[in-house]
Amino acid sequence: MAQKLIFFSTVGPDHNDGAWFPFNQARRASEAGLEVEIFLAGPATGLLREASRSGLVGRPKESLQAITDAKVPIQYSPG
Secondary structure: OOOOEEEEEOOOOOOHHHHHHHHHHHHHHHHOOOOEEEEEOHHHHHHHOHHHHHOOOHHHHHHHHHHHHOOOOEEEOOO
16 A cells, blocks of 8 residues: 655744744655645645745755655545
8 A cells, every 4th residue: 555645734924934834844745755744724835826836945945845756645634
C-alpha cells in the first residue's frame, strides 16, 4: 500500500511564517523521496492568491518553487 503525507493548514497569509510552514515541511519530505500533498482550508486558501505569492522572499519562496517544480498537489477547500 502506497503511503502519502498530507500537510493540512488553516493558517492564512496574515501569519506569514506559520502560513508557509506546511510548504517548508512538504518540500523536505518531497526531497526525501516521500509522496506528499498539501491541503489548505479556511484562511489558508488565501496563500493561493497571486498577491500572497508574489511578495515571497527567502525560504517561503524557495519552498513554494520547489513544491511547484516537484508537482506536489495542492488541494483546497473553497468554503
